[in-house]
Amino acid sequence: MAPSAPDILLAAVRVVCCQIAPRVGELAYNRRLCAQAIRNAAQDGAQLVVLPELAQSGYVFANKAEALSLAEALDGTTLREWQELAHELNLVLVAGFCELLDGNELSNSAVLIDPTGVRSVYRKAHLWDQEKRFFTPGHASPPVIQTHLGRIGMVICYDLEFPEWVRLVALQGAQLLCVPTNWPDGGHPTGERPSEVVRVQANAAFNRLFIAASGRCGTERDVPWIGGSVIVDCDGYPVAGPLGPDAPGAVWVSLPLNDADNKWVNANNHVLNDRRTDLYPASDTAFPRRSP
Amino acid sequence: MAPSAPDILLAAVRVVCCQIAPRVGELAYNRRLCAQAIRNAAQDGAQLVVLPELAQSGYVFANKAEALSLAEALDGTTLREWQELAHELNLVLVAGFCELLDGNELSNSAVLIDPTGVRSVYRKAHLWDQEKRFFTPGHASPPVIQTHLGRIGMVICYDLEFPEWVRLVALQGAQLLCVPTNWPDGGHPTGERPSEVVRVQANAAFNRLFIAASGRCGTERDVPWIGGSVIVDCDGYPVAGPLGPDAPGAVWVSLPLNDADNKWVNANNHVLNDRRTDLYPASDTAFPRRSP
Numbered sequence: 001m002a003p004s005a006p007d008i009l010l011a012a013v014r015v016v017c018c019q020i021a022p023r024v025g026e027l028a029y030n031r032r033l034c035a036q037a038i039r040n041a042a043q044d045g046a047q048l049v050v051l052p053e054l055a056q057s058g059y060v061f062a063n064k065a066e067a068l069s070l071a072e073a074l075d076g077t078t079l080r081e082w083q084e085l086a087h088e089l090n091l092v093l094v095a096g097f098c099e100l101l102d103g104n105e106l107s108n109s110a111v112l113i114d115p116t117g118v119r120s121v122y123r124k125a126h127l128w129d130q131e132k133r134f135f136t137p138g139h140a141s142p143p144v145i146q147t148h149l150g151r152i153g154m155v156i157c158y159d160l161e162f163p164e165w166v167r168l169v170a171l172q173g174a175q176l177l178c179v180p181t182n183w184p185d186g187g188h189p190t191g192e193r194p195s196e197v198v199r200v201q202a203n204a205a206f207n208r209l210f211i212a213a214s215g216r217c218g219t220e221r222d223v224p225w226i227g228g229s230v231i232v233d234c235d236g237y238p239v240a241g242p243l244g245p246d247a248p249g250a251v252w253v254s255l256p257l258n259d260a261d262n263k264w265v266n267a268n269n270h271v272l273n274d275r276r277t278d279l280y281p282a283s284d285t286a287f288p289r290r291s292p
Numbered sequence: 293m294a295p296s297a298p299d300i301l302l303a304a305v306r307v308v309c310c311q312i313a314p315r316v317g318e319l320a321y322n323r324r325l326c327a328q329a330i331r332n333a334a335q336d337g338a339q340l341v342v343l344p345e346l347a348q349s350g351y352v353f354a355n356k357a358e359a360l361s362l363a364e365a366l367d368g369t370t371l372r373e374w375q376e377l378a379h380e381l382n383l384v385l386v387a388g389f390c391e392l393l394d395g396n397e398l399s400n401s402a403v404l405i406d407p408t409g410v411r412s413v414y415r416k417a418h419l420w421d422q423e424k425r426f427f428t429p430g431h432a433s434p435p436v437i438q439t440h441l442g443r444i445g446m447v448i449c450y451d452l453e454f455p456e457w458v459r460l461v462a463l464q465g466a467q468l469l470c471v472p473t474n475w476p477d478g479g480h481p482t483g484e485r486p487s488e489v490v491r492v493q494a495n496a497a498f499n500r501l502f503i504a505a506s507g508r509c510g511t512e513r514d515v516p517w518i519g520g521s522v523i524v525d526c527d528g529y530p531v532a533g534p535l536g537p538d539a540p541g542a543v544w545v546s547l548p549l550n551d552a553d554n555k556w557v558n559a560n561n562h563v564l565n566d567r568r569t570d571l572y573p574a575s576d577t578a579f580p581r582r583s584p
Contacts, residue, residue, distance in 0.1 A: 125568050129560045141571060161563065163455035163498060164572045188529065195497045195528040202494030205487045206455060236487040237480065268421045271453065276417050279433060280456045281573035 012254035013149045015176070015210075016041035017050045019229040019243050019250060021218030024058025025070060031056070031078050034095065035085060037250070042089040044252060047149055050214040051095035053157050053180040054108065060221040064106075067134045071100035074118055079111065086113045092147050094154055096180035099123070105136045110154045110180045112145050120145045120154070125165065128158040141284075144172040150257035153209075157181040160199050160213075163206060167283040170207035170272065175260035177203075179213040185224040185245060194226050197242045205236030208271050209260045217248055234260055304546035305441045307468070307502075308333035309342045309533070311521040312540050313510030316350025317362060323348070323370050326387065327377060329542070334381040336544060339441055342506040343387035345449050345472040346400065352513040356398075359426045363392035366410055371403065378405045384439050386446055388472035391415070397428045402446045402472050404437050412437045412446070417457065420450040436464040442549035445501075449473040452491050452505075455498060459575040462499035462564065467552035469495075471505040477516040477537060486518050489534045497528030500563050501552045509540055526552050 018037035022030045034055055041049045053059065056078045061067040072078055078097060086093045092114045099109035099121065108124040108131055123138030124131075142165060144153045153174035159165050160179060169177050183196045197213075204211045215228040229251050230241035240251035263270045275282065310329035314322045326347050333341045345351065348370045353359040364370055370389060378385045384406045391401035391413070400416040400423055415430030416423075434457060436445045445466035451457050452471060461469050475488045489505075496503045507520040521543050522533035532543035555562045567574065 125571060126566055129558050132560055137568075139571070158561070158566075161498060162567060163494075164459075164567065164575075167456075168572060188527075192529050195493065198490055198528055199494045199497060201487065202455075202491045205491060206453060235480075236490055237484050266421050268424055269450075274418055274450075275454060275456065276429075279417060279431070280460060280575045283456075283572045 012256050013047050013176075014045045014252065014254045015048045015050070015212050015231060016044065016046040016250050016252040017212050017214035017229040017231060017241070019215055019217050019227050020052060020055065020248050021216060022052070022055050022058045024060050024220055025066065027057065027070060027078065030058065031081055034078070035081060038085050038089065038093065041250060041252070042091060046091055046252065048092040048094070048152070048176075048178075050178045050212050051093070051180060052214050052216040053096035053110070053182040054098055055095050055180065055216075056097035058220060059182045059216070060223050061134055064134050067098060067106055068100075068104060071098045071106050073100045074111075074121065079118070082111070083113050083117050087115045090115050092149055092152065094152070094178040094180065096156060101136065106134055107138065108135045108156060110156050112143075112147075112152060112154060114147050119147065122154040122156070124156040124159060126158045126162055142169045144169060144174040150175045153177040155179055157183065160196075160203060163203060164283045166203040166207060170209055171282070171284045174209055175257040176210040176212060176255065179211060181213050181228070182216045183226045183228050185226045193242065194228055196226065197228050197230055200230060201232050201236040201238070204232040204234060206271065208234040208263050208265070210234060210255050210257065215243070217243070217245055231255070304548050305339050305468075306337045306544065306546045307340045307342070307504050307523060308336065308338040308542050308544040309504050309506035309521040309523060310542050311507055311509050311519050311535050312344060312347065313508055314344070314347050314350045316352050316512055317358065319349065319362060319370065322350065323373055326370070327373060330377050330381065330385065333542060333544070334383060338383055338544065340384040340386070340444070340470075342470045342504050343385070343472060344506050344508040345388035345402070345474040346390055347387050347472065347508075348389035350512060351474045351508070352515050353426055356426050359390060359398055360392075360396060363390045363398050365392045366403075366413065371410070374403070375405050375409050379407045382407050384441055384444065386444070386470040386472065388448060393428065398426055399430065400427045400448060402448050404435075404439075404444060404446060406439050411439065414446040414448070416448040416451060418450045418454055434461050436461060436466040442467045445469040447471055449475065452488075452495060455495060456575045458495040458499060462501055463574070463576045466501055467549040468502040468504060468547065471503060473505050473520070474508045475518045475520050477518045485534065486520055488518065489520050489522055492522060493524050493528040493530070496524040496526060498563065500526040500555050500557070502526060502547050502549065507535070509535070509537055523547070
């Protein structure tokens with residue numbers, strides 16, 4: 001039997017993770033860098049593009065004042081340009097930026113933009129190291145957005161080290177989790193994948209969803225990054241990447257997002273229903289309200 | 293400054309995971325196989341030995357009647373022999389067996405035995421595939437046992453696919469999680485580690501504890517196994533193994549178990565304290581009582 005039209009449309013979504021090297025403080029440079037990466041991805045057929053964490057501002061802020069000077073609200077220059085590009089190129093964009101909140105507070109945020117505009121902003125809930133000096137942690141659950149391509153979730157970098165958080169994404173029905181990230185290079189044994197990538201793999205397998213993580217490369221104010229951009233399937237195996245630390249680039253693949261709706265691993269095991277919520281609370285027991 | 297005596301004693305614990313090929317239904321053969329593996333490990337200096345899941349009985353039962361015929365209670369022949377060996381060889385043993393419960397119920401269990409005898413029995417809470425036909429799932433939290441070597445936790449095989457469960461082990465202070473396992477070979481891409489091993493790695497890194505998983509090899513009633521015996525450090529990297537599917541053997545390493553008490557990954561991040569328990573419930577919120 002031939003699949004119905006919507007099945008054909010959703011059969012595969014071309015996802016591209018762009019690994020770039022933003023420069024802290026150089027907003028115009030970063031805008032050009034991001035725009036070029038998005039246009040390149042679109043030329044390769046991208047329907048969904050993921051950019052790294054804080055792609056708009058760079059990462060290694062000297063102090064809060066510098067971070068404040070680089071922050072943008074949703075009507076900022078970069079965010080407006082990203083919306084124009086998503087509209088022009090008819091794609092979904094997930095990207096990290098330094099968000100200006102009320103009262104001079106800052107958030108390490110990710111935005112999901114589709115051709116109609118900004119659909120969702122996620123504010124990183126688990127802050128890494130010096131980020132605690134600059135950012136207010138998010139207080140809302142990770143969003144899952146119904147787009148024309150499928151149901152897309154967002155978390156950022158260190159969030160991935162909390163499997164409870166990724167479980168929340170899965171329980172909301174995400175098919176693909178997009179992860180803007182900046183992974184500092186903490187060293188790893190020769191021949192081993194960085195454990196950051198291993199955690200991406202395991203989170204995908206635990207929940208049977210796709211994960212697309214876009215990392216940054218280069219060195220910024222003496223901090224080296226691992227790159228690590230990778231797209232992982234529902235079994236937890238990389239289907240594109242991971243990239244190394246040395247050069248910008250991209251990883252891309254066409255993903256059958258509907259596969260993530262099947263949580264059965266055999267006739268008797270369902271990775272979500274098999275949770276023993278009589279012995280430990282479900283991650284969404286105390287489901288937080290989304291901030292307005 | 294010289295370390296104090298207890299530090300020296302606890303500086304490193306020699307852990308050995310024995311990868312063997314039990315035969316379903318051949319209790320005497322399996323007893324000899326386990327005894328030989330334990331004695332070999334002890335000759336190599338083992339202080340703690342891990343054997344696979346259902347090492348006493350084999351795994352692929354034809355039906356419940358067969359499983360019942362192979363089950364043992366804690367005073368069974370194999371369990372008594374294991375206690376004698378642990379006493380004679382002055383070691384801690386963690387091993388899987390088919391446990392006979394009251395009323396002809398069965399449990400897929402693991403036992404921790406130290407030189408003084410049985411210290412704890414764990415009953416697998418997350419049952420895999422056909423196990424649901426044979427076994428009653430466990431209803432108690434995973435135990436963490438204070439031994440003379442350190443604080444040891446136990447879970448079994450498919451339990452590892454539920455990071456909430458491993459979190460419970462970590463929250464109880466385990467330094468080393470011992471995992472008797474039987475991983476059926478579901479296939480994996482060439483050049484990739486089986487995702488079962490990847491999940492061991494991620495669970496260790498999420499919680500900064502050591503994990504020692506002992507798998508089985510060989511083919512049993514047409515089910516091939518991946519082996520996969522591995523010992524992973526608190527950063528999530530293998531320090532011994534993983535073994536392949538083809539042959540029995542062992543992996544061993546001396547582990548500085550005290551390292552698992554340090555949950556800080558830098559001056560500002562602690563993998564347990566950084567959980568956002570205001571946004572999702574802690575795994576131990578509804579901490580179950582241990583069954584008697």
